[in-house]
Amino acid sequence: MKKIKYILFLFSILFLCPLGSKAATALTASTQAPVVGSSIYVQLNIDYGQDILISEAHYSIHYDASYLKLEEIYWTQSQGSYTLESGTIYIDKDHTTSPWEYGGQVVMKLSVLEVGRSKIDIKETAPALYSDGNPVSQTMSGITISAVTPRSDTAIGALYVDGYALFPTFSKTTYNYTLTVPSSVTEVEVKAEKGEERQTISGDGIRKLEYGDNRVQVMVTAEDGSATTYEIMITRTDNRTGDTSLKNLNVTNTDITYKKGEDTYYATVSRSITNVLIVAQTEDLNATVIGTGSKDLLLGQNYFELRVTTTGGNEKTYKIIITRSETEIEQDKKSSKLHILIVDNNTIDLGENKVSFLVGVPKEKDKLEIKTTTESKTANVEILGNENLKTGFNVIEIRVVETNEEETKYTLIAYKTPSTVEIINNLNNTSPYENKTLHYNAYESNNHVLTKEQLETLLKNNNSLFYNVINSYGGLLYQVQLNKGKDYQLTLKKTTTSPLTYEMTLPSDIDITLYVGDTFADGVIKVYTFNELGDYKILTEGATIENGYVHFKTNGDTSYVFTNASFTPEESVLKKWLEKILTPFLVVLLIGAILLVYYHFKKKKEILNDEPLY
Numbered sequence: 187m188k189k190i191k192y193i194l195f196l197f198s199i200l201f202l203c204p205l206g207s208k209a210a211t212a213l214t215a216s217t218q219a220p221v222v223g224s225s226i227y228v229q230l231n232i233d234y235g236q237d238i239l240i241s242e243a244h245y246s247i248h249y250d251a252s253y254l255k256l257e258e259i260y261w262t263q264s265q266g267s268y269t270l271e272s273g274t275i276y277i278d279k280d281h282t283t284s285p286w287e288y289g290g291q292v293v294m295k296l297s298v299l300e301v302g303r304s305k306i307d308i309k310e311t312a313p314a315l316y317s318d319g320n321p322v323s324q325t326m327s328g329i330t331i332s333a334v335t336p337r338s339d340t341a342i343g344a345l346y347v348d349g350y351a352l353f354p355t356f357s358k359t360t361y362n363y364t365l366t367v368p369s370s371v372t373e374v375e376v377k378a379e380k381g382e383e384r385q386t387i388s389g390d391g392i393r394k395l396e397y398g399d400n401r402v403q404v405m406v407t408a409e410d411g412s413a414t415t416y417e418i419m420i421t422r423t424d425n426r427t428g429d430t431s432l433k434n435l436n437v438t439n440t441d442i443t444y445k446k447g448e449d450t451y452y453a454t455v456s457r458s459i460t461n462v463l464i465v466a467q468t469e470d471l472n473a474t475v476i477g478t479g480s481k482d483l484l485l486g487q488n489y490f491e492l493r494v495t496t497t498g499g500n501e502k503t504y505k506i507i508i509t510r511s512e513t514e515i516e517q518d519k520k521s522s523k524l525h526i527l528i529v530d531n532n533t534i535d536l537g538e539n540k541v542s543f544l545v546g547v548p549k550e551k552d553k554l555e556i557k558t559t560t561e562s563k564t565a566n567v568e569i570l571g572n573e574n575l576k577t578g579f580n581v582i583e584i585r586v587v588e589t590n591e592e593e594t595k596y597t598l599i600a601y602k603t604p605s606t607v608e609i610i611n612n613l614n615n616t617s618p619y620e621n622k623t624l625h626y627n628a629y630e631s632n633n634h635v636l637t638k639e640q641l642e643t644l645l646k647n648n649n650s651l652f653y654n655v656i657n658s659y660g661g662l663l664y665q666v667q668l669n670k671g672k673d674y675q676l677t678l679k680k681t682t683t684s685p686l687t688y689e690m691t692l693p694s695d696i697d698i699t700l701y702v703g704d705t706f707a708d709g710v711i712k713v714y715t716f717n718e719l720g721d722y723k724i725l726t727e728g729a730t731i732e733n734g735y736v737h738f739k740t741n742g743d744t745s746y747v748f749t750n751a752s753f754t755p756e757e758s759v760l761k762k763w764l765e766k767i768l769t770p771f772l773v774v775l776l777i778g779a780i781l782l783v784y785y786h787f788k789k790k791k792e793i794l795n796d797e798p799l800y
Contacts, residue, residue, distance in 0.1 A: 208234075208323045208324065208325055209232050209233065209234035209240075209314070209322050209323065209324045209325070210232070210233045210234070210324075210325050210327070211230070211231070211232050211233075211245070211308065211310075211324045211325065211326050211327070212231050212233075212308075212326075212327035212328075213228055213229070213230060213231070213247070213306055213308055213327065213328050213329045214228070214229050214231055214329065215227065215228050215229075215306075215329050215331065216228075218329060218330065218331055218332060219331075219332050219333075219334055220298045220331060220333050220334070221298065221333070221334055221335070221336040221337075221384075221409055222298050222299070222300065222301055222333055222334070222335055222336060223297075223298065223336055223410070224297075224298055224336075225257060225295055225296065225297050225298065226295075226296055226298060226331065227293050227294070227295055227296075228247075228293070228294045228296060228306060228329070229262075229290045229292070229293045229294075230245070230247070230277065230290065230291050230292040230293075230294075230308070231289060231290050231291070232286065232288060232289075232291060232324075233288050233289070234288055234322065235288060238288070238316055238317075239285035239286065239287060239316065239317040240279075240285055240286045240314055240315070240316060240317065240322060241281040241285045241286075241315055241316065241317045241319075242279060242280055242281050242313075242314060242315040243266075243277075243278075243279045243286065243291075243314040243315075243322070244276075244277070244278050244279075244310065244311045244312035244313075244314065245276070245277045245278075245308055245309065245310060245311060246274055246275070246276050246277075246308070246309050246311050247274065247275045247276075247277065247294070247306065247307070247308050248273060248274050248305075248306070248307045248308075248309070249273055249274075249275075249296070249304060249305070249306045249307075250273060250304040250305070251272050251273040252299065252300060253298070253299055253300050253302055253304040253331070253333060254296045254297070254298060254299060254304055254306075254331070255296060255297045255299055256270060256275060256294060256295070256296055257295040257296060257297050258294075258295040259275075259292060259293070259294050259295070260292070260293040260294075260295070261291070261292060262290050262291060262292065262293055263284075263286050263287065263289075263290075263291045264279070264283040264284040264285070264286065265283065266278050266279030266280070266283065266292075267279075268292075275294065276311065277292055278311075279291075281315070285317045298331075298333045299333075300333065301333050301334060301335050302332075302333055303330060303331070303332050303333075304330070304331045304333070305328060305329075305330050305331075306328050306329050306330070306331060307326075307328040308326050308327070308328050309326060310324055310326065335410075336384075336408070336409040336410035336411075337382060337384050337385075337408055337409040337410065338408045338409070338410045338412050339381060339382045339385070339408055340381075340385070340406045340407070340408045340412055340413055340414035341358040341359070341381045341382075341406070341414070342358060342378060342379070342380070342381050342387070342404070342406045342414070342416055343358075343378075343379040343380050343381035343382075344356065344377075344378065344379040345363075345376075345377070345378050345379075345404060345416055345418075346376075346377055347365055347374050347375070347376055347377070347418065347420070348374065348375040348376075348377055349374075349375075350365055350367065350374065351365075352364070352365055352418065353365065358381065361414070361415065361416050361417065362416075362417050362419075363416075363417070363418045363419070364418070364419045364420075364421070365418055365419070365420045365421070366420075366421045366423065367395065367420060367421070367422055367423070368422075368423055369397070369422065369423045369424060371395060371422060372394065372395055373392055373393060373394050373395055374392075374393055374395065374420060375391065375392050375393075376389070376390045376391060376393055376402055376404065376418065377390060378390040378404050378406075378416075380406075381406070382408075384408075384409040385406055385407060385408055385409070386406075386407045387404065387405070387406055387407075388404070388405050388407070389402065389403050389404040389405050390404050391614050391637065391639050391640070392614060392635075392637050392639070392640065393420070393614065394612075395420060395422040396422065397422050397423075397424040397497070398421065398422065398424055399419055399420075399421050400419070400420045400421070400422060401417065401418075401419055401420075402417065402418040402419075402420055403415050403416070403417050404416045404417075404418070424497070424498065428470060428473065428496025428497060428498035428499065428500035429468070429469045429470040429473065429496065430468075430470075430473065430494045430495075430496060430500050430501065430502035431446060431468070431469045431470075431494075431502075432444050432466050432467065432468060432469065432475075432492075432494070432504065433467040433468060433469045433535070434465075434466065434467050434533065434535055434537070435451070435464075435465070435466045435492075435504070436463075436464075436465045436466070436525060436526045436533070436559075437451075437453065437462050437463070437464050437465075437506060437508070438462050438463040438525060438526060438559045439455055439459045439461075439462050439563075440453035440455060440462065440508065441453065442506065444466075449502065449503070449504050449505065450504070450505040450506075450507070451504070451505070451506050451507070452507050452508075452509075453506075453507075453508045453509070454508070454509045454510075454511060454515065455483070455508060455509070455510055455511065455515070456510075456511055456513075456514045456515040457485070457510065457511055457512055457513055457514055458514060459483060459510060460482065460483055460510075461480060461481065461482055461483060462480075462481050462483060462508060463479070463480050463481070463526070463559065464477070464478045464479060464481060464490065464492070464506065465478055465526055465528065465533050466478050466492055466504075466533075467533055467535075468494055470496055470497075471658075472496070472497045473494055473495060473496045473497070474494070474495050475492055475493070475494050475495075476492070476493045476495075477490060477491050477492040477493055478492065483508060483510040484510065485510050485511075485512055486509065486510060487507060487508075487509050488507070488508045488509070488510060489505070489506075489507055490505070490506040490507075490508070491503050491504065491505060491506075492504040492506070519561065519562055520562055520564065520565075520588050520589070520590055520592065521560070521561035521562040521565060521588060521592075522560075522562070522565055522586045522587060522588040522592040522593050522594040523536075523560070523561045523562075523586065523594055524536060524558055524559065524560055524561070524567075524584070524586055524594075524596060525559045525560055525561045526557070526558065526559040527543075527556075527557075527558055527584070527596065528555075528556070528557040528558075529543075529545050529554055529555070529556055529598065529659065530545075530554055530555050531555070532545075532658070532659050532660075534659065541594065541595065541596050541597065542596070542597045542599065542703070542704055542734070543596070543597070543598055543599070543659065543661065544598075544599050544601070544657055544659065544661020544662060544663065544701060545598050545599070545600050545601075545659045545660060545661045546600070546601055546602075546603075546656060546659065546660020546661055546662070547575055547580070547600045547601065547602035547603070547660075548602075548603065549577075549602065549603040549604060549605045549607070549609070550605075551575070551602075552573070552574055552575050553572055553573060553574075553575060554572055554575070554582065554598070554600060556569055556572060556582075556584070556598075558584065558586075560586055562588055564588065564589045565586050565587065565588045565589075566586070566587050567584065567585070567586055568584075568585045568587070569582065569583070569584050569585075570582070570583040570584075570585065571583055575600060575602050576602065577602050577603075577604045577605065578601065578602060578604070579599060579600070579601055579602075579732070579733050579735065580599075580600040580601075580602060581597060581598070581599060581600075581733055582597070582598040582599075582600055583595060583596070583597055583598075584596040584597075584598070599661065599701075599733050599734060599735075600661075601660075601661060601662040603625055604623075604625075606623065607622070607623045607624065607625045607652070608622050608623070608624050608625070609624075609625050609626075609627070610624050610625070610626055611626075613626055613636065613640045613651075614640060614643075616640075616643055616644055616647055616649055617643070617647060619647065619649060620647045620648060620649070621647070621648045621649075622649060623649070623650045623651075623652070624644070624649050624650065624651045624652070625651075625652050625654060626651060626652070626653050626654065627654045627656050627660075628653065628654070628655055628656070629655070629656060629657070629658070630655050630656070630657060630663055634653070634655065634676035634677070635676065636653070636668065636676065641668065644668075650667070651667070651668045652665055652666070652667055652668075653665070653666045653667075653668055653676065655676070655678075662699070662701065662735075663700075663701050664678060664698060664699060664700045664701060665698065665699040666692070666696060666697070666698050667696070667697035667698075668696070676691070676692065677689070677690060677691040677692075678690050678692075678700070681745070683705070685747050685748065685749040685751070686702060686705050686706075686747070686748040686749065687716070687745055687746065687747050687748075688700070688745070688746050688748075689744060689745055690740065690743075690744065690745070690746060691744070692740045692742075693740065693742050694739075694740055694741045694742035695739055695740065695741075696739065696740045697737070697739055698737070698738060698739070698740060699735055699736070699737045700735065700736055700737075700738075701734050701735050702731065702734060702735070702736055702748055703734050704734060705748070706731045706748070706750070707731070708731050708732050708733070709730070709731055710727075710728055710729065710730055710731070711729050711731055711736065711748055711749065711750055712724065712726070712727050712729070712748075712749055712750065712751075712752070712753075713725040713726050713729045713736070713738050713746060713747070713748055714746070714747040714749070714753055715741055715743035715745065715746055715747070716743065716744070716745035716746075716747055717743045717744060717745070718744060722747070722753045723741075723743065724753075725738065725739075725741055725746070726738055729748070736748065
């Protein structure tokens with residue numbers, strides 16, 4: 187009995203007192219084969235059990251100063267102090283700071299100076315103490331570094347354009363290639379493979395193509411910083427015939443309006459009309475028109491020409507003949523409508539009695555340049571809200587009031603880009619914008635695709651991206667705030683107006699701001715989603731409409747419905763079909779089962795009746 191008590195006493199002493207335990211103190215490195223000119227990270231680790239803390243520790247770390255140089259020290263737990271001598275770092279932690287837990291305590295960043303082998307040793311310069319005051323018994327373990335020369339190979343492993351053949355055939359020692367693609371190809375994917383694992387490659391990925399020559403440069407950078415550039419000249423065939431038609435034509439102080447197919451226009455004005463302003467836009471955004479602007483009128487006939495030239499070389503001339511009368515022509519027309527509206531040199535299309543327009547505001551501007559011409563000479567124009575434009579959405583009102591008190595109000599919903607963001611034109615090269623919020627503007631006619639590689643680059647550079655789809659005036663149609671993930675096909679299309687429904691191909695949990703126009707007054711609406719099976723699902727009952735815009739998060743469904751009404755969730759087409767077919771089938775099955783049971787018992791009864799009696 188005494189022997190058992192003695193053994194238990196010894197176990198309790200060993201358990202309660204850490205004197206008998208050893209702490210394994212060791213150095214570890216981010217790599218033991220670093221490249222000359224790079225940095226390595228050496229960490230001091232003390233492993234002495236998870237439940238025990240160290241309040242005081244003192245070490246010296248020795249290295250060959252001809253191979254390594256200390257750059258910086260990071261304290262991963264409570265901070266101590268250090269001093270540096272040639273080839274020696276003294277690390278000290280006293281009891282005045284919070285105790286160290288087991289694991290890594292200090293990280294030393296060392297630059298690698300020369301090729302060769304260098305030991306990094308650690309020694310204890312004074313006893314280490316546990317938090318209860320007992321000394322720590324330690325075993326010390328250093329490391330050996332074998333520095334190597336950085337590799338200088340800049341030869342690429344492979345270079346190709348997905349789906350196309352380069353000319354000449356690829357060779358590591360051939361640095362210039364050509365490729366011709368059809369006019370319909372708007373983008374290609376340039377792919378490159380490393381010739382050596384420590385190389386870095388830039389310039390590959392999805393590349394947008396303009397008509398004509400597109401220069402693509404892929405750079406291969408070796409470990410030692412030397413680089414080689416491979417170039418592909420991609421020619422996108424330009425087979426456009428060139429549309430020479432006008433989109434609109436306005437001549438102030440006349441009733442001239444553009445009619446498709448007509449190339450000569452006539453007007454007669456009063457003697458007092460000494461000047462007109464000719465404004466025109468082409469259907470082909472790449473075409474140019476010459477001859478617009480302010481024109482002085484002489485008495486009698488005045489002849490003007492507009493010449494439209496396309497990028498394909500097609501030309502067409504439009505003639506405008508204005509007769510200035512020697513007498514005044516009585517003007518009976520009264521109107522509160524605008525004849526011409528120009529915002530920052532963009533002529534707004536006023537067709538179809540539109541009174542609300544989306545426009546963009548550059549982040550450096552506080553005011554838009556707005557020019558108006560009314561249909562009536564007696565109407566007055568008042569512009570409200572075009573001062574000190576703020577970041578985000580602004581509402582600018584243009585009121586046209588006629589002398590008969592007739593009034594028409596035009597609204598410009600102006601989206602101003604935040605001054606804190608970087609506006610970029612290329613999503614394939616965002617490296618210069620590390621840790622910045624980016625805005626990318628794309629026209630609604632473009633193909634809106636973001637690749638996984640582009641999103642991973644944004645994530646790597648710690649960027650936030652707002653993908654803005656805009657109209658020809660820079661007005662915001664919708665804005666998507668993107669996160670990391672797969673390739674995004676940013677499809678958004680209005681399918682019905684009653685109820686207002688959009689089709690989308692966005693994944694779930696994406697922030698979107700969408701312009702729904704004047705379909706709803708400002709306030710709160712409901713947003714439902716609708717999948718391919720025919721199921722309605724409430725997304726939110728409290729989406730706010732402000733200035734025609736609604737903000738919500740996607741849930742991955744294909745259709746989004748905006749309404750003030752309450753929908754009863756419709757049963758899916760599949761479910762209705764199953765109920766229609768399955769219910770009669772189950773009834774027939776049940777009747778069959780009853781008949782089988784009936785005939786079974788009937789047969790058994792007949793057999794019993796046929797048996798002889800004894």
